[in-house]
Amino acid sequence: MRLIATICAGLMAASPMVAQDRETLGYGRILTNDYFGDNQDRWRSGSYAYSIVRGPEWQGRAPTALGAVLEYRIRSEIIAPSMLSGSGSNDRAYVGAVSAGLHTHLSRGGADISMGVDLVAVGPQTRLADVQDWFHNIVSAPTISNGVLANQVGNTVYPTALAEVSYAVRLGENTSLRPFVEVQYGVEDFVRVGADIVIGEIMQNDLWLRDGPTGQLYAGVESDEPGTGFAIGADYAVVGDSAYFPASFGTQAQDERFRVRAGVHWRLGAGISYFYGVTYLSEEYVGQAEGQILGSLKLNFSF
Template identity: 50%
Template sequence: MLKILTAALCATLCFSGLAEAQDRKRLGYGRLITNDFFGDGEDRWRTGGFQSSRVWGPTWDGAAPTGFGQLLELRLSAEILAPDDIRTPDPGDRPYAGALSAGLHTHFSRGPMEYSVGGDIVFLGPQTRLDELQDAFHDTFNISTPSDAVRDAQVGNDVLPNVVAEAGRSFAIGESTSLRPFVEARAGVETLVRVGVDFTYGAFGQGELLVRDGVSGQRYDVVQSDWTGFSFVMGADIARVADSEFLPASSGVSPQDTRERLRAGVMWRSETGVSGFYGVTYLGEEFEGQDEGQIVGAIRWRVPF
Protein backbone atom coordinates (compact mmCIF):
# COMPACT_ATOMS: atom_id res chain seq x y z
CA MET A 1 0.00 0.00 0.00
CA LEU A 2 2.83 2.41 0.86
CA LYS A 3 4.51 1.76 -2.51
CA ILE A 4 1.23 2.52 -4.28
CA LEU A 5 0.81 5.69 -2.20
CA THR A 6 4.34 6.86 -2.98
CA ALA A 7 3.94 6.16 -6.71
CA ALA A 8 0.62 8.01 -6.75
CA LEU A 9 2.14 10.96 -4.89
CA CYS A 10 5.09 11.19 -7.27
CA ALA A 11 2.77 10.95 -10.27
CA THR A 12 0.58 13.70 -8.84
CA LEU A 13 3.59 15.94 -8.29
CA CYS A 14 4.95 15.23 -11.77
CA PHE A 15 1.73 15.92 -13.60
CA SER A 16 0.23 18.69 -11.47
CA GLY A 17 0.57 22.06 -13.07
CA LEU A 18 1.54 20.71 -16.51
CA ALA A 19 -0.39 23.56 -18.06
CA GLU A 20 2.13 25.91 -16.43
CA ALA A 21 5.21 23.73 -17.03
CA GLN A 22 6.49 25.96 -19.80
CA ASP A 23 6.69 28.82 -17.27
CA ARG A 24 8.51 26.83 -14.58
CA LYS A 25 12.14 27.79 -14.03
CA ARG A 26 14.90 26.90 -11.62
CA LEU A 27 14.57 29.01 -8.48
CA GLY A 28 17.40 27.78 -6.30
CA TYR A 29 19.71 25.12 -4.96
CA GLY A 30 20.80 24.13 -1.46
CA ARG A 31 22.68 21.37 0.35
CA LEU A 32 23.80 20.30 3.80
CA ILE A 33 26.55 17.93 4.92
CA THR A 34 26.25 16.20 8.29
CA ASN A 35 28.98 14.25 10.05
CA ASP A 36 29.80 13.37 13.63
CA PHE A 37 33.40 14.38 12.90
CA PHE A 38 32.12 17.99 12.96
CA GLY A 39 30.27 17.27 16.21
CA ASP A 40 31.58 15.00 18.96
CA GLY A 41 34.45 13.71 16.80
CA GLU A 42 33.33 10.08 17.00
CA ASP A 43 32.75 7.73 14.09
CA ARG A 44 29.54 5.97 14.99
CA TRP A 45 25.76 5.63 14.64
CA ARG A 46 24.46 8.53 12.47
CA THR A 47 28.01 9.02 11.27
CA GLY A 48 27.63 10.85 7.94
CA GLY A 49 25.05 12.23 5.56
CA PHE A 50 24.43 14.55 2.63
CA GLN A 51 21.20 16.15 1.40
CA SER A 52 20.72 18.46 -1.58
CA SER A 53 17.72 20.20 -3.12
CA ARG A 54 16.99 21.76 -6.49
CA VAL A 55 13.78 23.77 -6.80
CA TRP A 56 11.70 24.78 -9.83
CA GLY A 57 8.60 26.95 -9.96
CA PRO A 58 6.84 29.68 -11.93
CA THR A 59 8.17 32.47 -9.68
CA TRP A 60 9.21 33.30 -6.13
CA ASP A 61 7.80 36.32 -4.32
CA GLY A 62 9.08 35.60 -0.83
CA ALA A 63 6.65 32.80 0.03
CA ALA A 64 5.67 29.41 -1.31
CA PRO A 65 2.75 29.42 -3.79
CA THR A 66 -0.71 28.32 -2.70
CA GLY A 67 -1.03 25.61 -5.34
CA PHE A 68 -0.02 22.02 -4.59
CA GLY A 69 2.65 20.96 -7.09
CA GLN A 70 3.41 24.44 -8.43
CA LEU A 71 6.81 24.51 -6.72
CA LEU A 72 8.78 21.27 -7.10
CA GLU A 73 11.90 20.17 -5.24
CA LEU A 74 14.18 17.38 -6.44
CA ARG A 75 15.77 15.99 -3.28
CA LEU A 76 18.84 13.73 -3.27
CA SER A 77 20.42 12.28 -0.15
CA ALA A 78 22.93 9.76 1.14
CA GLU A 79 23.54 8.47 4.65
CA ILE A 80 25.81 6.02 6.46
CA LEU A 81 24.90 4.52 9.83
CA ALA A 82 27.40 2.43 11.76
CA PRO A 83 27.99 0.69 15.09
CA ASP A 84 30.05 2.42 17.78
CA ASP A 85 33.08 0.26 16.96
CA ILE A 86 33.36 -0.36 13.22
CA ARG A 87 36.03 -3.03 13.73
CA THR A 88 34.58 -5.25 16.51
CA PRO A 89 31.16 -3.94 17.53
CA ASP A 90 29.57 -4.98 20.81
CA PRO A 91 26.66 -7.41 20.62
CA GLY A 92 23.44 -5.42 20.57
CA ASP A 93 24.88 -2.43 18.71
CA ARG A 94 23.13 -1.21 15.58
CA PRO A 95 24.07 -2.79 12.24
CA TYR A 96 25.96 -0.92 9.54
CA ALA A 97 23.65 0.60 6.90
CA GLY A 98 23.99 2.67 3.75
CA ALA A 99 21.10 4.55 2.14
CA LEU A 100 20.75 6.52 -1.10
CA SER A 101 17.51 8.27 -2.04
CA ALA A 102 15.95 10.44 -4.71
CA GLY A 103 12.56 12.05 -4.49
CA LEU A 104 10.17 14.77 -5.52
CA HIS A 105 8.61 17.17 -3.01
CA THR A 106 6.35 20.20 -3.20
CA HIS A 107 6.12 23.26 -0.94
CA PHE A 108 2.99 25.37 -0.66
CA SER A 109 1.20 27.67 1.76
CA ARG A 110 -2.41 28.15 2.81
CA GLY A 111 -2.92 31.32 4.80
CA PRO A 112 -0.27 31.44 7.55
CA MET A 113 0.45 27.69 7.31
CA GLU A 114 3.43 26.30 5.40
CA TYR A 115 3.40 22.75 4.00
CA SER A 116 5.92 20.36 2.48
CA VAL A 117 4.84 17.00 1.04
CA GLY A 118 6.81 14.50 -1.00
CA GLY A 119 7.96 10.99 -1.72
CA ASP A 120 11.35 9.33 -2.17
CA ILE A 121 12.69 6.06 -3.44
CA VAL A 122 15.37 4.75 -1.05
CA PHE A 123 18.07 2.23 -1.92
CA LEU A 124 19.54 0.30 1.00
CA GLY A 125 22.46 -2.02 1.46
CA PRO A 126 25.72 -2.91 -0.30
CA GLN A 127 24.18 -1.98 -3.67
CA THR A 128 24.68 1.68 -2.72
CA ARG A 129 28.49 1.14 -2.52
CA LEU A 130 28.56 3.54 0.42
CA ASP A 131 30.50 1.02 2.49
CA GLU A 132 33.18 0.99 -0.20
CA LEU A 133 33.18 4.79 -0.31
CA GLN A 134 33.66 5.05 3.46
CA ASP A 135 36.35 2.37 3.34
CA ALA A 136 38.29 4.27 0.66
CA PHE A 137 37.89 7.61 2.45
CA HIS A 138 39.04 6.23 5.80
CA ASP A 139 41.94 4.41 4.19
CA THR A 140 43.11 7.63 2.51
CA PHE A 141 43.25 9.48 5.84
CA ASN A 142 44.58 6.51 7.82
CA ILE A 143 41.37 6.08 9.81
CA SER A 144 40.03 2.71 10.91
CA THR A 145 37.90 1.13 8.19
CA PRO A 146 34.80 -1.04 8.68
CA SER A 147 35.81 -4.65 9.17
CA ASP A 148 34.68 -7.36 6.77
CA ALA A 149 32.44 -8.76 9.51
CA VAL A 150 30.73 -5.38 9.98
CA ARG A 151 30.20 -4.95 6.24
CA ASP A 152 28.94 -8.52 5.87
CA ALA A 153 26.39 -7.95 8.64
CA GLN A 154 25.09 -4.66 7.25
CA VAL A 155 21.43 -4.04 6.39
CA GLY A 156 20.75 -5.92 3.16
CA ASN A 157 19.83 -4.69 -0.28
CA ASP A 158 16.34 -3.30 -0.67
CA VAL A 159 14.43 -0.61 -2.54
CA LEU A 160 11.79 1.12 -0.44
CA PRO A 161 9.38 4.04 -0.75
CA ASN A 162 9.33 6.88 1.74
CA VAL A 163 6.70 9.59 2.28
CA VAL A 164 7.45 12.80 4.19
CA ALA A 165 5.02 15.57 5.16
CA GLU A 166 5.53 18.65 7.32
CA ALA A 167 3.27 21.51 8.40
CA GLY A 168 4.45 24.58 10.28
CA ARG A 169 3.61 28.17 11.08
CA SER A 170 5.98 31.06 11.81
CA PHE A 171 5.27 33.65 14.51
CA ALA A 172 7.21 36.92 14.53
CA ILE A 173 8.55 38.03 17.91
CA GLY A 174 9.78 41.54 17.32
CA GLU A 175 11.60 42.58 14.15
CA SER A 176 14.37 40.00 14.11
CA THR A 177 13.09 36.96 16.00
CA SER A 178 10.69 34.22 14.95
CA LEU A 179 9.27 31.04 16.41
CA ARG A 180 8.01 28.21 14.21
CA PRO A 181 6.19 25.18 15.67
CA PHE A 182 5.92 22.24 13.26
CA VAL A 183 4.71 18.68 12.95
CA GLU A 184 6.25 16.09 10.66
CA ALA A 185 5.26 12.57 9.63
CA ARG A 186 7.41 9.97 7.87
CA ALA A 187 6.39 6.57 6.57
CA GLY A 188 8.53 3.97 4.84
CA VAL A 189 12.18 3.54 5.70
CA GLU A 190 11.44 5.04 9.09
CA THR A 191 7.86 5.45 10.27
CA LEU A 192 7.36 8.15 12.89
CA VAL A 193 5.49 11.29 13.88
CA ARG A 194 7.49 14.28 15.14
CA VAL A 195 6.57 17.58 16.79
CA GLY A 196 9.00 20.40 17.39
CA VAL A 197 9.89 24.06 17.17
CA ASP A 198 12.46 26.21 15.36
CA PHE A 199 13.74 29.50 16.80
CA THR A 200 15.53 32.09 14.64
CA TYR A 201 17.27 35.30 15.63
CA GLY A 202 18.12 37.29 12.52
CA ALA A 203 16.93 37.46 8.92
CA PHE A 204 17.67 33.84 7.99
CA GLY A 205 14.54 32.33 6.44
CA GLN A 206 12.71 35.64 5.88
CA GLY A 207 11.50 35.61 2.27
CA GLU A 208 13.41 32.35 1.69
CA LEU A 209 12.55 28.71 1.10
CA LEU A 210 14.05 26.46 3.77
CA VAL A 211 14.26 22.67 3.59
CA ARG A 212 14.76 20.42 6.63
CA ASP A 213 17.62 17.93 6.73
CA GLY A 214 16.36 14.47 7.62
CA VAL A 215 19.21 13.54 9.98
CA SER A 216 19.97 16.67 12.00
CA GLY A 217 16.69 18.57 11.67
CA GLN A 218 18.67 21.66 10.66
CA ARG A 219 17.10 23.74 7.89
CA TYR A 220 19.07 25.04 4.91
CA ASP A 221 18.18 27.76 2.42
CA VAL A 222 17.30 26.73 -1.13
CA VAL A 223 15.80 30.00 -2.40
CA GLN A 224 17.71 32.92 -0.89
CA SER A 225 16.83 36.55 -0.18
CA ASP A 226 19.34 39.43 -0.05
CA TRP A 227 19.93 39.76 3.71
CA THR A 228 23.51 39.96 5.01
CA GLY A 229 25.20 39.48 8.37
CA PHE A 230 24.67 36.78 11.00
CA SER A 231 21.64 34.78 12.05
CA PHE A 232 21.34 32.28 14.88
CA VAL A 233 19.03 29.27 14.99
CA MET A 234 17.95 26.81 17.67
CA GLY A 235 15.42 24.03 17.68
CA ALA A 236 14.11 20.93 19.37
CA ASP A 237 11.77 18.09 18.51
CA ILE A 238 10.60 14.73 19.76
CA ALA A 239 9.36 11.80 17.70
CA ARG A 240 7.19 8.80 18.35
CA VAL A 241 8.76 5.94 16.39
CA ALA A 242 6.79 2.99 15.01
CA ASP A 243 9.39 1.26 12.84
CA SER A 244 12.84 1.59 11.27
CA GLU A 245 14.25 -0.42 8.38
CA PHE A 246 17.70 0.60 9.62
CA LEU A 247 17.02 -1.70 12.59
CA PRO A 248 15.44 -4.82 11.04
CA ALA A 249 14.15 -7.59 13.28
CA SER A 250 16.87 -9.90 11.93
CA SER A 251 19.51 -7.67 13.57
CA GLY A 252 18.10 -8.34 17.02
CA VAL A 253 18.13 -4.58 17.73
CA SER A 254 14.89 -2.72 18.43
CA PRO A 255 14.25 1.00 17.94
CA GLN A 256 13.46 3.24 20.89
CA ASP A 257 9.81 4.29 21.07
CA THR A 258 10.80 7.95 21.30
CA ARG A 259 13.60 9.98 19.76
CA GLU A 260 14.77 13.50 20.68
CA ARG A 261 16.84 16.15 18.90
CA LEU A 262 18.28 19.46 20.15
CA ARG A 263 20.07 21.76 17.69
CA ALA A 264 21.72 25.13 17.29
CA GLY A 265 23.61 26.88 14.51
CA VAL A 266 24.90 30.10 13.01
CA MET A 267 24.45 31.38 9.45
CA TRP A 268 26.58 34.11 7.87
CA ARG A 269 26.16 35.84 4.52
CA SER A 270 28.29 38.58 2.95
CA GLU A 271 27.26 41.35 0.57
CA THR A 272 28.96 39.44 -2.27
CA GLY A 273 26.74 36.42 -1.71
CA VAL A 274 29.35 34.23 -0.03
CA SER A 275 27.70 32.38 2.85
CA GLY A 276 28.37 29.68 5.38
CA PHE A 277 26.49 27.68 7.99
CA TYR A 278 27.64 25.56 10.91
CA GLY A 279 25.35 23.81 13.33
CA VAL A 280 25.36 21.02 15.89
CA THR A 281 22.57 18.62 16.79
CA TYR A 282 22.27 16.36 19.80
CA LEU A 283 20.59 13.10 18.78
CA GLY A 284 19.09 11.10 21.62
CA GLU A 285 19.25 7.32 21.86
CA GLU A 286 17.65 5.63 18.84
CA PHE A 287 17.78 1.93 19.75
CA GLU A 288 17.44 -0.29 22.80
CA GLY A 289 20.85 -0.75 24.37
CA GLN A 290 22.33 2.51 23.09
CA ASP A 291 24.02 3.91 26.19
CA GLU A 292 24.16 7.58 25.21
CA GLY A 293 23.24 10.08 22.52
CA GLN A 294 25.59 11.68 20.03
CA ILE A 295 26.38 15.10 18.57
CA VAL A 296 26.55 15.54 14.81
CA GLY A 297 27.74 18.67 13.04
CA ALA A 298 26.22 20.22 9.92
CA ILE A 299 27.99 22.49 7.44
CA ARG A 300 27.02 24.35 4.32
CA TRP A 301 28.92 26.94 2.26
CA ARG A 302 28.06 28.89 -0.89
CA VAL A 303 30.38 30.83 -3.18
CA PRO A 304 28.58 32.42 -6.16
CA PHE A 305 30.40 32.51 -9.47
Protein backbone atom coordinates in the same frame (compact mmCIF):
# COMPACT_ATOMS: atom_id res chain seq x y z
CA MET B 1 1.68 2.54 -0.56
CA ARG B 2 -1.66 4.20 -1.32
CA LEU B 3 -0.43 7.42 0.36
CA ILE B 4 2.74 7.40 -1.74
CA ALA B 5 0.77 6.81 -4.95
CA THR B 6 -1.60 9.66 -4.10
CA ILE B 7 1.24 12.14 -3.51
CA CYS B 8 2.96 11.11 -6.76
CA ALA B 9 -0.28 11.48 -8.72
CA GLY B 10 -0.92 14.91 -7.23
CA LEU B 11 2.53 16.20 -8.10
CA MET B 12 2.41 14.85 -11.63
CA ALA B 13 -1.05 16.31 -12.22
CA ALA B 14 -0.15 19.75 -10.87
CA SER B 15 3.31 20.19 -12.41
CA PRO B 16 2.40 20.65 -16.12
CA MET B 17 0.07 23.54 -15.33
CA VAL B 18 2.90 25.72 -14.01
CA ALA B 19 5.94 24.25 -15.78
CA GLN B 20 6.11 27.11 -18.29
CA ASP B 21 6.62 29.63 -15.46
CA ARG B 22 9.25 27.66 -13.60
CA GLU B 23 12.89 28.76 -13.20
CA THR B 24 15.73 27.63 -10.97
CA LEU B 25 15.28 29.46 -7.68
CA GLY B 26 18.12 28.00 -5.66
CA TYR B 27 20.20 25.07 -4.53
CA GLY B 28 20.02 23.47 -1.11
CA ARG B 29 22.98 21.55 0.26
CA ILE B 30 24.09 20.38 3.68
CA LEU B 31 26.83 18.08 4.95
CA THR B 32 26.39 16.45 8.36
CA ASN B 33 29.05 14.41 10.14
CA ASP B 34 29.82 13.37 13.68
CA TYR B 35 33.43 14.46 13.09
CA PHE B 36 32.16 18.07 13.18
CA GLY B 37 30.33 17.36 16.45
CA ASP B 38 31.62 14.95 19.10
CA ASN B 39 34.41 13.63 16.82
CA GLN B 40 33.20 10.02 17.15
CA ASP B 41 32.87 7.82 14.06
CA ARG B 42 29.68 6.03 15.06
CA TRP B 43 25.88 5.70 14.73
CA ARG B 44 24.54 8.56 12.55
CA SER B 45 28.02 8.91 11.13
CA GLY B 46 27.52 11.15 8.09
CA SER B 47 25.09 12.38 5.46
CA TYR B 48 24.90 14.74 2.52
CA ALA B 49 21.83 16.29 0.89
CA TYR B 50 21.61 18.29 -2.33
CA SER B 51 18.52 19.88 -3.84
CA ILE B 52 17.56 21.92 -6.89
CA VAL B 53 14.51 24.12 -6.31
CA ARG B 54 12.49 25.32 -9.29
CA GLY B 55 9.36 27.43 -9.47
CA PRO B 56 7.94 30.85 -10.38
CA GLU B 57 9.77 34.01 -9.30
CA TRP B 58 10.30 33.89 -5.54
CA GLN B 59 8.22 36.42 -3.59
CA GLY B 60 9.45 35.64 -0.09
CA ARG B 61 7.05 32.76 0.43
CA ALA B 62 5.94 29.68 -1.51
CA PRO B 63 2.83 30.11 -3.70
CA THR B 64 -0.48 28.41 -2.89
CA ALA B 65 -0.54 26.07 -5.90
CA LEU B 66 0.43 22.43 -5.39
CA GLY B 67 3.41 21.63 -7.62
CA ALA B 68 4.30 25.27 -8.42
CA VAL B 69 7.57 24.97 -6.48
CA LEU B 70 9.36 21.66 -6.93
CA GLU B 71 12.42 20.41 -5.10
CA TYR B 72 14.52 17.69 -6.76
CA ARG B 73 16.40 16.06 -3.89
CA ILE B 74 19.23 13.52 -3.63
CA ARG B 75 20.64 12.29 -0.35
CA SER B 76 23.12 9.81 1.09
CA GLU B 77 23.68 8.64 4.65
CA ILE B 78 25.95 6.25 6.56
CA ILE B 79 24.74 4.77 9.85
CA ALA B 80 27.34 2.67 11.65
CA PRO B 81 27.81 0.67 14.85
CA SER B 82 29.75 2.31 17.69
CA MET B 83 32.97 0.75 16.36
CA LEU B 84 33.75 -0.35 12.80
CA SER B 85 35.69 -3.39 14.03
CA GLY B 86 36.29 -5.29 17.25
CA SER B 87 34.40 -4.66 20.47
CA GLY B 88 31.30 -2.51 19.94
CA SER B 89 30.94 -3.36 16.24
CA ASN B 90 27.77 -5.43 16.76
CA ASP B 91 25.51 -2.96 18.60
CA ARG B 92 23.56 -2.01 15.47
CA ALA B 93 23.57 -2.95 11.79
CA TYR B 94 25.62 -0.90 9.33
CA VAL B 95 23.46 1.08 6.90
CA GLY B 96 24.35 2.72 3.63
CA ALA B 97 21.38 4.67 2.23
CA VAL B 98 21.00 6.67 -0.99
CA SER B 99 17.78 8.37 -2.04
CA ALA B 100 16.31 10.47 -4.83
CA GLY B 101 13.01 12.28 -4.56
CA LEU B 102 10.59 14.95 -5.67
CA HIS B 103 9.00 17.35 -3.18
CA THR B 104 6.73 20.37 -3.45
CA HIS B 105 6.47 23.44 -1.22
CA LEU B 106 3.39 25.63 -0.85
CA SER B 107 1.65 28.02 1.56
CA ARG B 108 -1.97 27.73 2.59
CA GLY B 109 -3.81 29.71 5.26
CA GLY B 110 -0.62 30.96 6.87
CA ALA B 111 0.94 27.48 7.00
CA ASP B 112 4.00 26.34 5.08
CA ILE B 113 3.54 22.85 3.65
CA SER B 114 6.11 20.44 2.21
CA MET B 115 5.34 17.00 0.83
CA GLY B 116 6.98 14.52 -1.48
CA VAL B 117 8.25 11.05 -2.21
CA ASP B 118 11.74 9.56 -2.17
CA LEU B 119 13.06 6.22 -3.37
CA VAL B 120 15.49 5.11 -0.66
CA ALA B 121 18.00 2.39 -1.59
CA VAL B 122 19.81 0.66 1.26
CA GLY B 123 22.41 -2.10 1.53
CA PRO B 124 25.67 -3.02 -0.20
CA GLN B 125 24.17 -1.89 -3.54
CA THR B 126 24.78 1.74 -2.50
CA ARG B 127 28.57 1.12 -2.28
CA LEU B 128 28.77 3.60 0.60
CA ALA B 129 30.70 1.10 2.72
CA ASP B 130 33.33 0.98 -0.04
CA VAL B 131 33.47 4.78 -0.13
CA GLN B 132 33.90 4.98 3.64
CA ASP B 133 36.62 2.32 3.60
CA TRP B 134 38.43 4.14 0.78
CA PHE B 135 38.32 7.45 2.64
CA HIS B 136 39.39 5.90 5.93
CA ASN B 137 42.40 4.32 4.20
CA ILE B 138 43.44 7.77 2.96
CA VAL B 139 43.22 9.39 6.41
CA SER B 140 44.48 6.32 8.33
CA ALA B 141 41.16 5.86 10.17
CA PRO B 142 39.73 2.44 11.15
CA THR B 143 38.33 0.42 8.26
CA ILE B 144 35.16 -1.67 8.30
CA SER B 145 35.56 -5.27 9.45
CA ASN B 146 34.27 -8.20 7.42
CA GLY B 147 31.85 -9.00 10.24
CA VAL B 148 30.25 -5.56 10.02
CA LEU B 149 30.01 -5.80 6.22
CA ALA B 150 28.46 -9.26 6.40
CA ASN B 151 25.75 -8.08 8.80
CA GLN B 152 24.81 -4.77 7.21
CA VAL B 153 21.22 -4.06 6.21
CA GLY B 154 20.43 -5.94 3.00
CA ASN B 155 19.68 -4.59 -0.45
CA THR B 156 16.19 -3.10 -0.69
CA VAL B 157 14.51 -0.02 -2.16
CA TYR B 158 11.84 1.71 -0.03
CA PRO B 159 9.35 4.19 -1.53
CA THR B 160 9.06 6.79 1.24
CA ALA B 161 6.51 9.58 1.68
CA LEU B 162 7.37 12.63 3.77
CA ALA B 163 5.18 15.60 4.69
CA GLU B 164 5.63 18.59 6.98
CA VAL B 165 3.36 21.44 8.05
CA SER B 166 4.85 24.45 9.84
CA TYR B 167 3.44 27.80 10.88
CA ALA B 168 5.53 30.92 11.27
CA VAL B 169 4.56 33.09 14.24
CA ARG B 170 6.26 36.50 14.31
CA LEU B 171 7.73 37.22 17.74
CA GLY B 172 9.37 40.44 16.58
CA GLU B 173 10.41 42.23 13.43
CA ASN B 174 13.26 39.77 12.79
CA THR B 175 12.30 36.79 14.96
CA SER B 176 9.87 33.96 14.21
CA LEU B 177 8.71 30.83 16.00
CA ARG B 178 8.02 27.92 13.63
CA PRO B 179 6.15 25.00 15.25
CA PHE B 180 5.86 22.02 12.92
CA VAL B 181 4.48 18.52 12.49
CA GLU B 182 6.31 16.00 10.29
CA VAL B 183 5.14 12.56 9.18
CA GLN B 184 7.11 9.90 7.28
CA TYR B 185 6.11 6.48 5.99
CA GLY B 186 8.54 4.12 4.27
CA VAL B 187 12.14 3.41 5.20
CA GLU B 188 11.33 4.66 8.72
CA ASP B 189 7.81 5.38 9.97
CA PHE B 190 7.46 8.27 12.42
CA VAL B 191 5.38 11.19 13.56
CA ARG B 192 7.40 14.16 14.80
CA VAL B 193 6.42 17.43 16.49
CA GLY B 194 8.73 20.29 17.27
CA ALA B 195 9.56 23.95 16.81
CA ASP B 196 12.34 26.21 15.58
CA ILE B 197 13.12 29.82 16.44
CA VAL B 198 14.72 31.73 13.57
CA ILE B 199 16.41 35.04 14.38
CA GLY B 200 17.71 37.63 11.93
CA GLU B 201 16.41 39.64 9.01
CA ILE B 202 17.96 37.24 6.47
CA MET B 203 16.00 34.33 8.00
CA GLN B 204 12.46 35.58 7.42
CA ASN B 205 11.84 35.22 3.68
CA ASP B 206 13.83 32.16 2.59
CA LEU B 207 12.51 28.72 1.63
CA TRP B 208 13.70 26.44 4.42
CA LEU B 209 14.51 22.78 3.90
CA ARG B 210 14.97 20.34 6.79
CA ASP B 211 17.95 18.01 7.14
CA GLY B 212 16.84 14.43 7.75
CA PRO B 213 19.18 13.22 10.54
CA THR B 214 19.39 16.51 12.49
CA GLY B 215 16.34 18.59 11.61
CA GLN B 216 18.59 21.58 10.92
CA LEU B 217 17.01 24.23 8.69
CA TYR B 218 18.99 25.20 5.60
CA ALA B 219 18.01 27.46 2.72
CA GLY B 220 16.76 26.06 -0.58
CA VAL B 221 15.93 29.57 -1.82
CA GLU B 222 17.66 32.53 -0.21
CA SER B 223 17.73 36.29 -0.64
CA ASP B 224 20.83 38.22 -1.70
CA GLU B 225 20.87 40.44 1.38
CA PRO B 226 24.00 40.10 3.56
CA GLY B 227 23.67 39.43 7.26
CA THR B 228 23.74 36.92 10.07
CA GLY B 229 20.96 34.70 11.38
CA PHE B 230 20.43 32.04 13.99
CA ALA B 231 18.18 28.99 14.28
CA ILE B 232 17.41 27.09 17.49
CA GLY B 233 15.12 24.07 17.53
CA ALA B 234 13.97 20.88 19.20
CA ASP B 235 11.61 18.04 18.34
CA TYR B 236 10.18 14.77 19.59
CA ALA B 237 9.30 11.72 17.46
CA VAL B 238 7.32 8.52 17.94
CA VAL B 239 8.90 5.86 15.72
CA GLY B 240 7.22 2.79 14.24
CA ASP B 241 8.83 0.35 11.82
CA SER B 242 12.42 1.09 10.77
CA ALA B 243 14.37 -0.68 8.04
CA TYR B 244 17.53 0.47 9.81
CA PHE B 245 16.86 -2.05 12.59
CA PRO B 246 16.17 -5.41 10.86
CA ALA B 247 14.67 -8.08 13.10
CA SER B 248 17.33 -10.55 11.95
CA PHE B 249 20.08 -8.45 13.55
CA GLY B 250 18.48 -8.39 16.98
CA THR B 251 18.87 -4.73 17.94
CA GLN B 252 15.61 -3.14 19.11
CA ALA B 253 14.87 0.45 18.12
CA GLN B 254 13.72 2.98 20.68
CA ASP B 255 10.13 3.97 19.97
CA GLU B 256 10.78 7.59 21.01
CA ARG B 257 13.51 10.04 20.00
CA PHE B 258 14.27 13.69 20.54
CA ARG B 259 16.70 16.19 19.02
CA VAL B 260 18.00 19.60 20.12
CA ARG B 261 19.88 21.86 17.70
CA ALA B 262 21.31 25.31 17.08
CA GLY B 263 22.96 26.88 14.06
CA VAL B 264 24.30 30.12 12.64
CA HIS B 265 23.90 31.39 9.07
CA TRP B 266 26.25 33.93 7.50
CA ARG B 267 25.44 35.56 4.18
CA LEU B 268 28.01 37.80 2.54
CA GLY B 269 25.92 38.65 -0.51
CA ALA B 270 24.42 37.11 -3.62
CA GLY B 271 25.38 33.43 -3.88
CA ILE B 272 27.86 33.40 -0.98
CA SER B 273 26.66 31.96 2.30
CA TYR B 274 27.83 29.71 5.11
CA PHE B 275 26.17 27.65 7.81
CA TYR B 276 27.33 25.68 10.82
CA GLY B 277 25.01 23.87 13.18
CA VAL B 278 25.31 21.42 16.04
CA THR B 279 22.67 18.85 17.01
CA TYR B 280 22.19 16.47 19.91
CA LEU B 281 20.44 13.19 19.03
CA SER B 282 18.96 11.03 21.77
CA GLU B 283 19.53 7.26 21.89
CA GLU B 284 18.02 5.41 18.90
CA TYR B 285 18.15 1.80 20.13
CA VAL B 286 17.73 -0.09 23.37
CA GLY B 287 21.11 -0.37 25.07
CA GLN B 288 22.72 2.61 23.33
CA ALA B 289 25.07 4.01 25.98
CA GLU B 290 24.46 7.69 25.24
CA GLY B 291 23.24 10.13 22.65
CA GLN B 292 25.51 11.78 20.11
CA ILE B 293 26.40 15.22 18.81
CA LEU B 294 26.55 15.94 15.08
CA GLY B 295 27.87 18.95 13.23
CA SER B 296 26.41 20.28 9.98
CA LEU B 297 28.07 22.51 7.36
CA LYS B 298 26.96 24.39 4.30
CA LEU B 299 29.36 26.35 2.11
CA ASN B 300 27.64 28.07 -0.79
CA PHE B 301 29.60 29.78 -3.57
CA SER B 302 27.86 30.81 -6.79
CA PHE B 303 29.75 32.80 -9.38
